[in-house]
Amino acid sequence: MPEIKVTPLGAGQDVGRSCILVSIAGKNVMLDCGMHMGYNDDRRFPDFSYITQNGRLTDFLDCVIISHFHLDHCGALPYFSEMVGYDGPIYMTHPTKAICPILLEDYRKITVDKKGETNFFTSQMIKDCMKKVIAVHLHQTVQVDEELEIKAYYAGHVLGAAMFQIKAGCESVVYTGDYNMTPDRHLGAAWIDKCRPDLLISESTYATTIRDSKRCRERDFLKKVHETVERGGKVLIPVFALGRAQELCILLETFWERMNLKAPIYFSTGLTEKANHYYKLFITWTNQKIRKTFVQRNMFEFKHIKAFDRAFADNPGPMVVFATPGMLHAGQSLQIFRKWAGNEKNMVIMPGYCVQGTVGHKILSGQRKLEMEGRQILEVKMQVEYMSFSAHADAKGIMQLIRQAEPRNVLLVHGEAKKMEFLKQKIEQEFHVNCYMPANGETTTIFTNPSIPVDISLGLLKRETAIGLLPDVKKPKLMHGTLIMKDNSFRLVSPEQALKELGLTEHQLRFTCRVHIQDPRKEHETVLRVYNHLKGVLKDYSVQHLPDGSITVESILIQATAHSEDQGTKVLLVSWTYQDEELGSYLTSLLKKGLPQSTS
């Protein structure tokens, strides 16, 4: 039986290092190629030796698909393609293709220049890797090869984020990547049509959360920032350069404008302006409101938000700083955090999810004494706030997407095992489909039962639909045809055409039965009695009395002769073909019982 196999190399019951292998109709596809923020050793990248120990990856993979530019979805790509070695196609959307190399370079710099690691991918490798990338449009059907096709849908999570449908033969899989089912200040909501995939692979970051309205969260956020600034404190908001940062910038920009606030807002890296440029140039990927008004007012040109200089961190007085990276695991956000952590007037707002092992995760789980490099202990006195602004679907959103796509099976990745378990039960209960949640390295096999597409000759189809003009639900019409199977082509034709095509002639099988009837009357009178009898019994059939004295019931022929010896007995010859056997045999048994007594 045909099957689809799924093996997560990363993001199986975990968040980070997304990398999922899918085998479908003989094709192997790798979904995402991410790094894990929680590890600094080998575990930060997926274990590609699972795919092959010594062969070339290109021989084992038909294509690689990257869902969006976050490093936990694309951070291992240069390592995978240039250091392990893969030369096949890599697909991503245009914005992802534009932004991904910048984040990779950023990541490389932090790892090599700041942490001093060697054996890491180089700038040149990032460039070479990006040369293998093929950019795709939304909804474009990309033919990877003759059998395999992929199609991107809007996912809303960050600029350029996409869900992908992978289709081979009659089977299909949808991989959501990260997605968001509610539009926010700069992006639209994820959308997919009723494509009924055999399998939907969904992220499940917020598997158990049902988030309150966006408006409330925004109000909360603004209130906290405002209060801190009012009492002279500093607010640190660790973000990733692209994505949430822009949404929160728009939010603060409008608030500052409205409240006429004076405290400075800074954005840390040199990436800011560049990042905003991407948003301007890819404005077609943002939400409808921004797209509509961009000619009059570009939402990504900020008046109140300025570039940050490292020296500003020591300035007295209140300020708000957006700094990268978002999980406080390295870089500028971590530096600023160390400077400000000791003062209880200050506040750090974590606007997104933090993976295990990061400083962000530690302070969010309540840890207030952190061991930093060199055994130094950092005491955290500043206020720590968590606000889920990361644009993932919550439980409601995940269920909504399943309802939209109507998959036959669901598989959860990119979440925590416990929360997944809860969501899995909910999905199975509500949709009556199987739901899987494999761990990393564990293979899930899904059996599909595809129907088989066949070419039917128009003649046969027309004949059948003509008969069935008034379809009767209780008595469905049967269609009879011959399936010709030749070199992988399947054609359904009428039996006559099949014979003709194969150069065969029909062999006619005919039966003639003698039925004796006691009837002293003249032959033609006997025939008339038989005719009237049959006409009375077989109301739905075409019974005819022909001029030559014979009777036909549909194609069955009945003739009467006198018995050679006995004048009181008539012999009825009932003759039919094999194709009408049911009726023929029924008629003989009917006539054998004789004619009814009263026939006027």
Add this chain to the structure above:
Amino acid sequence: FFQYCLSGHPTLPCNVLKFKSTTIMLDCGLDMTSTLNFLPLPLVQSPRLSKLPGWVLKDGSTFLDKELKECSGHVFVDSVPEFCLPETELLDLSTVDVILISNYHCMMALPYITEYTGFTGTVYATEPTVQIGRLLMEELVNSIERVPKAQSASMWKNKEVQRLLPAPLKDAVEVSMWRKCYTMPEVNAALSKIQLVGYSQKIELFGAVQVTPLSSGYALGSSNWIIQSHYEKVSYVSGSSLLTTHPQPMDQASLKNSDVLILTGLTQIPTANPDGMVGEFCSNLAMTVRNGGNVLVPCYPSGVIYDLLECLYQYIDSAGLSNVPFYFISPVANSSLEFSQIFAEWLCHNKQTKVYLPEPPFPHAELIQTNKLKHYPSIHGDFSNDFKQPCVVFTGHPSLRFGDVVHFMELWGKSSLNTVIFTEPDFSYLDALAPYQPLAMKCVYCPIDTRLNFIQVSKLLKEVQPLHVVCPEQYTQPPPTQSHRTDLMIDCQPPPMSYRRAEVLTLPYKRRYEKIEIMPELADSLVPLEIKPGISLATVSAVLHTKDNKHVLQLPPKPPQPPASKKRKRVSDDVPECKPLKPLLSGSIPVDQFVQTLEKHGFSDVKVEDTAKGHIVLLQEAETLIQIEEDSTHIICDNDEPLRVKLRDLVLKFLQKF
């Protein structure tokens, strides 16, 4: 399969295709050459145009002098300009299911179709097509509505009257189909019926037909369309270009294996080389400016203007034009310049790469930043303060009948220092200039039409090999003015089928197959039999379900088991129901083996007689005979059902079922 041809204009097509059970309109171009018969609409009171004498017939009658005016030796209609609509009577346009748009120039009649014909379907177009198409319509509506005309002339359209008019009015065709411009509410209503699509997106129509837009290389978001079912493929090629300008290159490969290829929108200037024309454009512009004159470029607000600005960007410093202001005047100038920068995905590779940096794909961003290019919604307002001469002005409309261009023609026409350079190929420049004559201004004709020429067409057709080509009749003969140029027509085998306005073509192909799906349970129950090496057969008896034009075959339902407790019904009550049909039989019966089989099954008195065509096998005791011939077997027996069934099964052993 029919094609209804609603427009005779080869570059502004409007065809309706009846394909399987769907009705598909391909483009709805608006023929605006009709406006050349009208007087220009001046933005500022023009003493010259307002004092024109009314036209008087030869016999002295003056009843038309309000409608027709004499100007520069020609007669023009003094009225709101009107456009020539596609045919609306050839078929009921409310039955059109979908409209496919190939580029923004070919959608200008959309509001007339969607708002006036009872159309209830969907329009498909790419995002740049819609956005820029909206800008073109906005500009059109704006430039006509801002000069309100008191009267709209209709008397001259009377057939009897029209006969008496001088050319070209006398020869104007379909004047009864000429209509005034639509309004913005109608534009908005029309555009709201559009569904956005991307290149290579497969769109299912009613389960019967799939349509797919492909990049055509001509303009931002311009597309050719594939219309196909599982077995037949129609390619609609409209406005395609193989030149490398700003749009994504043309997708040729996907046009292969078409049964029919409909070819429209070829270059209107087959003898001009676009590159050469751009060169001439630049040098004429430079020369005029250097001599202290102004340059007027009548143009559309999107399209070739991007390429011209890019050329100028590279050219102005070397030509010493750095201090000359460039003005782009259109109610949609700003939007057009802004929109051009956000369609990275629809641009050629080089421009895409710039966006990845991230830099704006078009250098006019830099021209604007450095104040070399300024844009204004109209000549009123800021422009009048900033206006410095000599300068270069890009503005519409290319017909010179409405828009800000009319003002500049009046303003600059009298000086031989100035130059008007025609780059848009849609209007004859001499006709466009007619109401402004006599002119002192220099006129340069540099039409830039990047669409396919006949050499490229013949290469394309060789490459994609369609079975049949359908095209407007203009492409099947040399241009009327160059009748010796037999190279300026389509040459292919078999010769193209041509169409003209208001014709209905029957497209030459016949379907023979349809897709059907066999459900897995039914597939499992089939028993394939190898008939010849590599060919297997299986008989299929199944229930056919058809929904949304999709056919599915399912296992027949199991007959309900008769309840065991009931008394067996009498035979006569049990008239046979619709049972599975018996298969056809094939093969022949070897008599010797058949007789052996009979004997093995207990028939002891078998006798065989030879006949002319075969044999007769006699079972004497049972008074039964079996005639066996090459292609038939006839069992004649007494009414002994068990015997008949037994003999039947023995015969069937030797035959194949179909």
